[in-house]
């Protein structure tokens with residue numbers, strides 16, 4: 001028997017939370033990060049509450065299709081990028097933006113046949129130690145991507161490991177700034193905790209918050 005757990009979702013409350021995030025960084029664009037199955041809520045149930053976002057950021061390609069099927073024509077970002085080469089076909093077809101965090105994903109892009117160059121978010125591992133290029137390797141990955149006809153714009157991103165905790169974000173912000181210094185393109189580093197704590201800092205909110 002399933003556990004008798006009930007979640008009640010109020011779309012107005014979801015919308016309220018989104019507006020709270022936007023107020024913390026009024027001049028940044030806001031990704032609604034819904035991870036997978038909208039953190040278990042089901043994307044169809046929270047879509048209305050989140051449609052005032054500037055984009056949807058998620059993990060699952062099938063969910064990206066569902067967001068398009070709901071009529072969303074704005075940005076959709078695959079936070080972990082593609083998982084196999086043929087995923088890139090869906091990115092071309094649906095106009096999905098995708099993170100690039102490893103060499104294999106660059107190889108797949110280089111071999112991808114498309115008329116539509118992709119917008120990518122190159123991910124730096126500035127201390128989360130999960131995904132991304134180290135600061136030392138970041139610029140060479142950027143240069144490789146930049147040389148590909150399959151790539152349109154490159155944005156820079158990283159993820160904080162302890163935005164809510166004692167270590168804070170300063171060391172990661174510093175590593176990110178140093179390695180991306182004169183690179184063109186938009187930037188996105190703040191997750192919820194960094195946004196709520198440091199959204200007033202222009203070095204943290206940058207172009208997009210998540």
Ligand SMILES: *Cc1c(COP(=O)(O)O)cnc(C)c1O
Nearest residue numbers: 033035079159190191192193210
């Ligand atoms: C999950 C995730 C977020 C949102 O994380 P919060 O800490 O809940 O704000 C933002 N960015 C990335 C890359 C994520 O994976």
